[in-house]
Amino acid sequence: MSWIRCFSVLPNIITFDEPRKPTIVVAGYGWAAHSFLQTISNRKYNVQVISERTCRLNQNSMIGTLVPSYTSSVIPVIQDTCIQIDKDKKLLECAKGKYAYDYLVVATGSEVNDFGIPGVQENCLMCKTDKDVDVIRETLTKSAVILGAGPTGIELACTLREYGVENIRIVEAAPTLLPGFSNAFREYAYKHLCEKGIKFYLNSPIQRVDKDAIITKDRAIPYNSDEMVVWTCGVKPVAFARTIDAKGIIVNEHFQHSSFVYVIGDSCRNKGPPTAQNASQQGEYLAKYFNNDFANRDPYTFKELGRCLDLGDGYLIEVYGILFFLPRIDIFDMSWMLSN
Numbered sequence: 302m303s304w305i306r307c308f309s310v311l312p313n314i315i316t317f318d319e320p321r322k323p324t325i326v327v328a329g330y331g332w333a334a335h336s337f338l339q340t341i342s343n344r345k346y347n348v349q350v351i352s353e354r355t356c357r358l359n360q361n362s363m364i365g366t367l368v369p370s371y372t373s374s375v376i377p378v379i380q381d382t383c384i385q386i387d388k389d390k391k392l393l394e395c396a397k398g399k400y401a402y403d404y405l406v407v408a409t410g411s412e413v414n415d416f417g418i419p420g421v422q423e424n425c426l427m428c429k430t431d432k433d434v435d436v437i438r439e440t441l442t443k444s445a446v447i448l449g450a451g452p453t454g455i456e457l458a459c460t461l462r463e464y465g466v467e468n469i470r471i472v473e474a475a476p477t478l479l480p481g482f483s484n485a486f487r488e489y490a491y492k493h494l495c496e497k498g499i500k501f502y503l504n505s506p507i508q509r510v511d512k513d514a515i516i517t518k519d520r521a522i523p524y525n526s527d528e529m530v531v532w533t534c535g536v537k538p539v540a541f542a543r544t545i546d547a548k549g550i551i552v553n554e555h556f557q558h559s560s561f562v563y564v565i566g567d568s569c570r571n572k573g574p575p576t577a578q579n580a581s582q583q584g585e586y587l588a589k590y591f592n593n594d595f596a597n598r599d600p601y602t603f604k605e606l607g608r609c610l611d612l613g614d615g616y617l618i619e620v621y622g623i624l625f626f627l628p629r630i631d632i633f634d635m636s637w638m639l640s641n
Contacts, residue, residue, distance in 0.1 A: 322347050325591070326393050326402035328383045328541070329409035330357055330374055332577040333566030336584030337406060338375045342592045350378045351393060351400055352409075358431055361577065364456045365611040367438040367464065369431035383409060383541040391561060404561050406587065407545070411536035411567035411575060420510035425532040428457055437531065444468035446515065446524050448507060449533035450478035452610060455490060457533060459613030462497050469499045472515055472522060474506040474534075479610075481574065485624050486608060486617065493612055493626075507534070536575060542568040554600030556587050563587060573603035 323346055327334050330352035341348055355378040359370040381395040386405065393400045413429050415421035425448065426440065427433045437457075445466050447454045450473035458469050471478070471494075478494075478501065479487045491501070505517035510530065515522040524530060538549055545558070549570030556563045556572070565572075565583040573579040586601050607620035615628040 323403035324349060324401065325404045325406060326351060326400050327406045327408060328352070328393060329407065329539075329566070329568075330354055330378055331408060331410040331566055331580065332357065333410075333580035333584040334406070334408040335372065335374070336581040337408065337565065337588045338584075340585050340588035340592070342588075345592065346404075348376060349400060349402075350374060350376060351381050351383060351395060352378050353380065353382050354378075355380050360429075360453075361611075363431065363434055364428065364453060365460055365613075367434050367460060369434060371431075385541070385544050386562065388559065388562065402561070404563065404591070407542060407550070407558070407562065407564040407568050408566045408580075408584070409539045409542050409568055412539050413532065414535040414537035415532065416535065418507055418509060420512075421532055424510045424512055425530045428453055428531050428533050429536070437529070438464075440529055441466060442527050442529055444525065444528040445470075446522070446528060446530045447471045447533060448510075448515065448531065449473060449535070450475070450501065450503070451533060452479065454531075454533040455479060455494065456611050457531060458494065458499050459497070459611065462499065463613040467498075468528075469497075470502065470522070471499060472502045472505050472507060472517065474504070476504040478503065482608060483619060483622075483624075486610075486619050489624060489626070490610065490612070490617060493617070497613075536567060538568045538570075555590055555595075555598065556583065556601065572601060578606060579603050 325346050325348045327337065327350045330350055335357050356371040356373045359372055362370045381397045384394050384396060386393055391402055393402060393405060413427050426437055428437065441464055443466060445461050447458050450471050454471060455478060458471055461469055477487055478491055502522060507515060507517055509516045513523060542550060550558055550564045550568055551571050552558050552564050552569045556565050558564045565587055566580040567575045572583060582603060590598055610617045615626055617626050
């Protein structure tokens with residue numbers, strides 16, 4: 302990129318022509334895109350954001366309260382649905398129009414993954430979007446069955462207990478809750494939830510969900526028609542990202558997928574866990590790579606900064622191997638910590 306300015310002389314006037322700044326189109330607006338936009342140099346690049354949502358959904362605080370929470374974008378967002386990429390013409394094709402780019406950053410995030418298990422879509426509520434938590438809050442009953450014992454499932458169970466749901470059961474395919482967390486973290490969380498009266502069915506891979514029972518590999522777990530059944534078992538890249546690679550997009554050490562196309566967040570599958578903390582680090586890394594004119598940088602490495610889980614009555618936190626429980630205080634809110 303040349304920053305030599307050209308000028309022309311007219312009578313009594315000297316005009317300077319600024320070099321054209323490359324245009325970066327960012328597809329999606331979640332944790333990764335938000336971090337990218339906070340770091341990218343507007344002096345060097347024109348940046349355009351195309352997203353179905355004009356603000357970032359704060360899922361961490363949303364699960365803890367069952368009330369949607371949002372963070373506004375640092376620049377205006379064009380509300381549109383991404384459909385596909387025309388790499389030859391360098392166009393992002395969307396429902397309302399086409400957007401030309403010099404560089405495209407795909408950060409469209411993820412959606413619920415039901416893994417093709419029969420009955421999930423018909424018989425389960427989801428817990429991924431603002432509309433999902435609105436439905437959960439409006440459907441509250443005395444009993445609930447949560448499918449999945451990852452961070453979302455555990456935090457949802459604790460939130461439902463705070464909302465007065467008396468009978469809560471959690472079904473998990475793995476032999477332990479919170480796969481990927483430390484043993485100490487898992488043991489503390491398990492004991493804490495058991496003390497709340499929450500029951501676990503571990504090592505129970507789900508084969509199908511009927512209208513009156515969850516069928517696992519070795520048992521049927523019945524539930525009543527007045528019980529909520531909520532699916533929290535996994536996510537997958539959104540449909541637009543799956544048009545690029547149905548299995549999840551592979552990127553190089555600098556998040557490049559192909560010429561002029563970069564991918565960050567849940568849309569790529571080979572750069573660490575699908576967490577908000579990881580997505581934020583990816584966005585910052587890529588923006589600094591752009592700002593440095595694509596000069597060599599060390600390959601991206603996710604740096605675990607700690608874990609935080611909202612257990613309803615307080616926060617379970619692990620930093621550098623040190624685990625502690627912080628009781629909730631009305632004036633003190635830890636929902637800003639990137640837990641999942």
